[in-house]
Amino acid sequence: MYNQSKLSELIRFARVTAGSTVIDVYPGDGDWTRLFSDVVGREGRVYSFVPTEIADLKPDQLGHMRKLAEETGRENVEAVSADLVAMPEITQPADVLWLHLFYHDLHTKLIQSKGATAADFNRAVYNKLKPGGFYVIVDHAASAGSGTSDTQTLHRIDPASVREEVEAAGFVLDAQSTILANKDDRHLIKVFDPTIKGQTDRFAYRFVKP
Template identity: 30%
Template sequence: MRRLLLASCIALASLSGCASMGGASSSDIAAVLASPSRSADDRQRDARDKPAEVLALAKFKRGDTVADILAGGGYYSEILSGIVGPDGKVLLVNNPGYDAFGKKGYTERLANNRLPNVTHVVGPSDALGIGEGVLDGAVIVMSYHDLYWVDDKMGWPKVDAGRFLDQVVRALKPGGVLLVVDHSAKQGTGSAAAQDLHRIDEQFAIADFRRHGLQWEAAIPVLRNADDDRSKNVFDPAIRGKTDRFVHLYRKP
């Protein structure tokens, strides 16, 4: 076990040195993904989520403070932990619904202080407890659409999406970035597909974040799938893990 932890620390330290030169590249992030301390489930997920390419868009670097918002079990939190290094900080942020869903995952992930630069934060949707002006960056991965989903039986009441997003924007420092990944809905559907399909219209998302004071900066096609007709629920076995997903980067002026 000590050897595994030592190898992991060496990999993280190596990445931190590279990232300090202007942001982690996909090859830098691949060094974190190669850590022997990562779980088999996380490695399996890498193939479908392509975190090296996705996170490289944000150019997070050593020493940054980054929030993984609605993080669930913290898959991205652990990767971000390696990118920001021992001098950085990662907030694994959940509301009560996501916290219940991800409890087993984050409990194992954070056990025995194995990620000392990751802090678990839980709060109601409109007051997560992130703070103000503290973040160099944040990520919301496959959970933005849930701001427009309601299911009381599943313990997910209606969220005030505007208040939720405003607190995220306030938490960012000027110049801070927000990386958003989500399942694409058909153009023109706005937020309606979030309820039945767990998808959201890409153009609606751009307008939504702009309304809350962020500038759209970039997108990459790494998770696009032209064969997804976007009519199926994302949990449908025919498309699960292969949905058409957009990857956007926003910046706070």
Template identity: 40%
Template sequence: MKKNSAIALLFLGTATLLHAQTLSPPAYITDAVADAARPATDKQVDNDRKPAALVTFAGIKPGDNVADVMPGGGYFTRIFSKVVGAKGHVYAVIPESLATKVPPEKFKPIHALVADPAYSGNTSLAVRPYDRLDVGAPLDVVWTSQNYHDVYGAVPVFSVSGSTGPEQAAKLDAAAFKALKPGGVFIVVDHAAAPGSGGRDASTLHRIDPATVIAQAKAAGFELEGTSDVLSNPRDGHDKSVFDPKIKGHTDKFVLKFRKPAVGSKAES
């Protein structure tokens, strides 16, 4: 029997395992998910993407500064905007390599989002290379969902000339560590590859072994605080592309929560 990615993570030395599905979302998160300003197309996939559970697991709260790295059309950006409120800020961060290679019309949805009065008061767009997340304010949370494998696998539009994908992913981790406040959180959500496969399937099946992400984030200085299996699917054999109609939208996904050690902590000494 194949073990799903969340079970495999139990053997990776996690000191404290937190499970998103066991935490009750506070009202400011459920209200953000239910917000009438969210597009119907976003709400239609909430049952699969489970935003309330994930945002609760991440610990995002009113007043936080959040970087949504590689935000796509802004599915989570909108929710973050409503959660952090007027005293917080959300930065939709697009990698410089992506911005220079993808047709401009692909970014119309995120440009429209940051210009929308429902979100523009506390949401802005930033284009940055992988090694810089200097958005002008210390961050409480850096979040990236379903794109780490693209960077690691040097998928063409995410690639940087003269550099490998693993190098760029490591730079992203280091940039997240630097941009976060002491005690800040780094969340990585992605499609799981077969245990032990490393980054082998990152550019082909668009999957990555969570152990590879953990190793890179720890090398950047992060501590793995917890995992969640809220998006896991033990029926996924990890052998198909995430775009295969047989599994699209229902892949086995891992959720990793890393924390930057607080100043004066044992890890910092």
């Protein structure tokens, strides 16, 4: 995770506030789910959404999210799971959908194994967000002009490709942040390489549903 200053800035950037309904897609260890739970409070709701594409491979993740939802003070959290593009069927209309270091995976064989594509998912997000809702994406940057060619090998994606794909679903770019940028990352090695892990050049986009 990031230091407290960056965490606070990212939560502000995502426009998550008291009373918000948030969908946290592919929650990992649940760090963001916990943070959002604290911010939205009793009047809010956080859906910790584990795609079956991931749950089939890592069944413990859904169990971990269910245990998290049972923690004291987490009554506003619900752990849910379905095929990626079926997400709208198991969640309520949301104010914010949060996608942290996962968008590039929409272009990998694992996530596409059940037929989901980035275009399918972006349309699903558009349909699930309330008018004026925010689709927030943070991911590892690939070299400019590389498109989606590094998604499988390096787990990176060209920010311009993300913007093009998301806008094609009807979203409008509302803001972008360089808070996680790293000019020393040359975008040439896999994000899990020990020399760059945790320090990759990352971009943050906030799109709005008109």
